[in-house]
Amino acid sequence: MEEKWWQRSVVYQIYPRSFQDSNGDGIGDLPGITDRLEYIRELGTDTIWLSPVYKSPNDDNGYDISDYQDIMEEFGTMSDFDALLEKAHSLGLKIVMDLVVNHSSDEHRWFVESRLSRDNPYRDYYFWRDGKDGGAPNNWGSCFGGSAWEFDERTGMYYLHLFSKKQPDLNWDNPAVRDEIFRMMDWWLQKGIDGFRMDVISLISKPEGLPDGEPRPNGYASFELCANGPHEHAYLREMNRRVLSRYDLLTVGECAGVTLEEAKSYANLDGRELSMVFQFEHMGADFHPVLGRYALQHKNLPKLKEILSRWQRELDGVAWNSLYWDNHDQPRVVSRYGSEKEEYRELSAKMLATCLHMMQGTPYVYQGEELGMTNYPWTSIDQINDIESLGNYRDFHAKGYMTEEEGVTMMRQRSRDNARTPMQWDAGPAAGFTTGTPWLPVNPNHTFLNAAEQLGRSDSVFRYYQKLIALRKELDVIVFGRYALLEPEHPDLFVYTRTLGDESLLVMCNFSEESQAYSIPSEFREAETLIANYPDPTPADTLRPWEAVVLRRR
Ligand code: TEU
Ligand code: CA
Numbered sequence: 168m169e170e171k172w173w174q175r176s177v178v179y180q181i182y183p184r185s186f187q188d189s190n191g192d193g194i195g196d197l198p199g200i201t202d203r204l205e206y207i208r209e210l211g212t213d214t215i216w217l218s219p220v221y222k223s224p225n226d227d228n229g230y231d232i233s234d235y236q237d238i239m240e241e242f243g244t245m246s247d248f249d250a251l252l253e254k255a256h257s258l259g260l261k262i263v264m265d266l267v268v269n270h271s272s273d274e275h276r277w278f279v280e281s282r283l284s285r286d287n288p289y290r291d292y293y294f295w296r297d298g299k300d301g302g303a304p305n306n307w308g309s310c311f312g313g314s315a316w317e318f319d320e321r322t323g324m325y326y327l328h329l330f331s332k333k334q335p336d337l338n339w340d341n342p343a344v345r346d347e348i349f350r351m352m353d354w355w356l357q358k359g360i361d362g363f364r365m366d367v368i369s370l371i372s373k374p375e376g377l378p379d380g381e382p383r384p385n386g387y388a389s390f391e392l393c394a395n396g397p398h399e400h401a402y403l404r405e406m407n408r409r410v411l412s413r414y415d416l417l418t419v420g421e422c423a424g425v426t427l428e429e430a431k432s433y434a435n436l437d438g439r440e441l442s443m444v445f446q447f448e449h450m451g452a453d454f455h456p457v458l459g460r461y462a463l464q465h466k467n468l469p470k471l472k473e474i475l476s477r478w479q480r481e482l483d484g485v486a487w488n489s490l491y492w493d494n495h496d497q498p499r500v501v502s503r504y505g506s507e508k509e510e511y512r513e514l515s516a517k518m519l520a521t522c523l524h525m526m527q528g529t530p531y532v533y534q535g536e537e538l539g540m541t542n543y544p545w546t547s548i549d550q551i552n553d554i555e556s557l558g559n560y561r562d563f564h565a566k567g568y569m570t571e572e573e574g575v576t577m578m579r580q581r582s583r584d585n586a587r588t589p590m591q592w593d594a595g596p597a598a599g600f601t602t603g604t605p606w607l608p609v610n611p612n613h614t615f616l617n618a619a620e621q622l623g624r625s626d627s628v629f630r631y632y633q634k635l636i637a638l639r640k641e642l643d644v645i646v647f648g649r650y651a652l653l654e655p656e657h658p659d660l661f662v663y664t665r666t667l668g669d670e671s672l673l674v675m676c677n678f679s680e681e682s683q684a685y686s687i688p689s690e691f692r693e694a695e696t697l698i699a700n701y702p703d704p705t706p707a708d709t710l711r712p713w714e715a716v717v718l719r720r721r
Contacts, residue, residue: 173362173417173442173529174487175646177636178263179212180533182495183220183242184228185589188601195589195600197238197247204251204258206618210537210629211636214261214417216364218495220248221267224274226333227311227554228587230265230366231272235351252359261361263417268348269367270334277347278335285322292344293335294327295319296377306379308387310423312558315390327377329370329390331554339371339402352410362417365441368403369422369433372396384457385562394424400432403440412438417529419489420444427481434486443487443529449474450497458568461559461581466504468678472652472661479527479650479663488528492519493536496555498585502542506680506713512616513539514713517631517700521715522661522676524635527650532632534590538621539628542585543610545578552607556582593619626702634698644670644719659683660710672697673718677710685710687718694718 187199197220207215219229222237229239238245255262271278280289296304296316303316304325309332316325317332327336337344352363370393380388403420411418418441420433425446434443452471455462482488492500501507505515516539524530548571551557556578563569569577578584584607591613592599598613610616621627639645648665659679665672673691677683686708697717699705705716 168436170646171442171487172415173214175640176214176261176417176529177212177524177639178214178216178417178529178531179207179210180216180218180494180531182218182534182587184218184606185587185600186534187590187592188603188605191601191603192241193601193603193605194241196241197243197251201247201251201254204254204260208258208260209622209633210532211633211640212532213259214263214361215255216263216419216531217265219265219267219366224272224333226272226331228552230267231270231274231331231334232267233272233274234276235271236354249358256359261417263362263364263419264355264360265366266352266363266368267366268337269370270328270330270336273333273335277337281335282319282321282326285324291338291341292347294338294373294377295322295324296327298325305377306382306386306388307377307390307392308383308385309558310390311555312385312562314387327373329367329393331558336373337371340373340398345402345405349406349410352406356410356414356416362419362442364445365418365420367423368420368441369394369399369425369429369444370396372398372402383459384568385566391424394422395426395429400440403433407438407440411441416442418442419529423447427478430478430482431486434482434488436484436486443489445489445491445494446478448478453503458563461556461563461577462568466678468658468661469656471504472655475526476650476652476655476663479652483527483649488526489531490523490526490528491531491533492523493533493586494531495533495586496583497533498581498583499540499542500536501539502580502585504678505539507541508680511680511713512541513628514700515539516628518676518678518713518715520628520632520635521674521698521700521717522678524632524639525645525663525665525672525674525717527646527648527665530636530639532636533586537629537632538591538616538618540591540616541610541612542579543588543608545575545582545584548574548578550608551578551582551584553583553587556584591617593617631698631700638698643667644672648672653688654685657683660685670719670721673716673720675705675710675714675716675718677712677714680712682712683710684708691718691720694720 186195189199221232222234223229277292307315309315380392420441422444453464560574589600594614598609621629644667648667653662661676697719699716
């Protein structure tokens with residue numbers, strides 16, 4: 168199988184609202200991104216995933232699109248986008264757009280038409296159903312809390328929204344919807360973009376008859392019961408046949424509820440569907456068994472290792488992994504699995520980066536992750552913008568699962584807003600993100616945790632990510648080597664090997680603040696150090712707090 172360009176890529180994810188403001192309104196925008204492209208290239212990442220920049224009322228910060236072929240007012244104009252794309256390509260950077268087609272905004276013209284009457288030509292672009300027993304058509308819950316159905320007075324029916332009520336689900340079973348979406352995708356590809364990240368693409372084929380599901384503690388069935396539906400792969404293969412296969416793209420499906428078995432279809436190396444998927448199993452390793460993500464949980468490293476190792480082993484040679492800790496929906500990994508203590512923050516950030524970037528798959532670096540940015544020290548629920556955090560807190564508070572004080576602690580540990588505070592460019596006001604008032608507060612630690620300071624320091628987290636990314640470009644063993652986990656039960660050490668022909672790597676990561684005894688396997692005792700997060704050589708039988716070492720044997 169010949170190598171695909173995206174198998175050696177490292178992708179940089181930008182959440183435009185929080186990346187760089189260029190006109191002082193406190194909101195990031197396209198010209199701001201264009202001004203920062205050299206920074207992204209210097210890191211060594213070669214592809215940018217742009218979270219949505221299309222017209223949107225911003226009920227879910229752009230993941231509710233009202234016009235797929237126009238740019239959101241606050242972010243600029245289509246000519247700003249064209250300038251960004253042109254400069255990115257001139258710098259050798261590719262642009263992957265965020266395709267949000269499981270749902271549109273309720274302000275999209277299709278939905279404005281659809282809700283006008285039961286016999287409107289656009290009625291079946293969405294899911295409209297009569298109520299049942301005086302309530303919603305079934306017991307499905309929105310990912311953002313509450314029911315997944317909204318009653319619409321005008322025609323006396325309910326419409327489906329797995330996310331917010333301003334994000335009605337599109338009916339992919341309607342061929343007219345697929346035609347519209349494939350035409351729009353091709354319009355963007357004709358402009359020269361280099362791929363798509365596909366939002367909740369695993370949910371587009373709903374179960375036949377929309378049956379009730381197993382209720383969770385909040386009384387509703389999980390939206391994830393829609394994952395991997397009856398026509399899922401047929402629709403993706405149709406998309407591939409009619410659009411994707413005509414270009415050389417990176418396509419990554421964000422697949423809530425995807426299983427390893429399903430991923431072997433979604434991300435199969437035969438190229439019939441997508442290049443890769445974002446799976447969520449490893450993100451769930453620290454979830455509360457009952458309250459899920461939005462509850463305080465403790466890390467369980469053996470569980471995390473088992474999940475990641477299973478995906479590494481079972482996709483090898485069959486399909487392709489994405490590799491991520493952070494994105495705009497996740498709390499910052501340094502706060503989640505590393506240490507915020509100043510003496511350990513950078514060490515743990517480099518350790519976490521090493522653990523991920525030495526695996527097989529395409530790594531994603533989320534804006535600020537390359538600096539070791541941390542969660543925000545929220546003090547009140549009122550500071551929170553995120554519709555998902557607020558909706559889930561509201562449900563749990565109403566059910567008595569969570570006091571307001573516990574809610575604030577939960578936000579500090581779990582809220583998506585932890586990833587959405589402004590990018591920390593320098594120590595100045597608003598961290599150089601804006602000359603105005605930022606839409607979300609800047610983390611106070613920007614006075615010492617910022618890009619300007621790290622660009623000027625050879626042992627910074629930024630410079631460490633730069634080395635990791637350069638190694639992937641250089642070494643086939645990182646891109647294609649076979650993965651094997653060592654010490655599966657160790658509660659604090661994550662140790663694995665990668666092997667390709669006569670060459671092998673030993674990756675040792677200490678996920679704890681304590682020194683851990685570990686004897687380097689004899690075959691690696693004379694091996695060279697490929698990269699390490701401590702300046703001096705690692706002891707032969709100990710891993711120091713948050714230590715990461717990669718040994719290479721040829
Ligand atoms: O996220 C899909 C999704 O499943 C999210 O609910 C995510 O898993 C969750 O936030 C983690 O707890 C995508 C986008 O990434 C997210 O920003 C949008 O809010 C959502 O779809 C709806 O478009
Ligand atoms: Ca702006």
